[in-house]
Amino acid sequence: MANISSVSTSCETYQLLRRGEVLARCAFSNSTLHRLIKSGDFPPPIQLGSRAVAWIESEINSWIEQRIENARCSESDALV
Known part of the structure; x- marks a missing residue:
């Protein structure tokens, strides 16, 4: 079962x-998650409480889509 919550703002x-x-x-x-966040290469989490964090789904989806796009561009460049 996924741990997804909804938050409304404006x-x-x-x-x-x-x-x-x-x-x-x-x-x-x-550990890879922590390393990528620290280097600024991954969206930072939102603090929900003293020991709870979460990430905005759209930011994660965008990050994944960017990785796919970069991989596809690299593949097409290699074929030229």
Whole structure:
């Protein structure tokens, strides 16, 4: 079962993903997640409480889409 929550602000509704869902979607380890956040190469989490964080689903989806686009561009460049 996914750990997804909804948060509404002004005119938008955001879906929030907990760490396990982010790790599953991105297919990497917790240490890789921390390294990418620290280097600024991954969207930072939103603090929900003293020990709880979540990520905005649309930001994670955009990050994944960008990786796919970069991979596809690299593949087409290699074929030329």
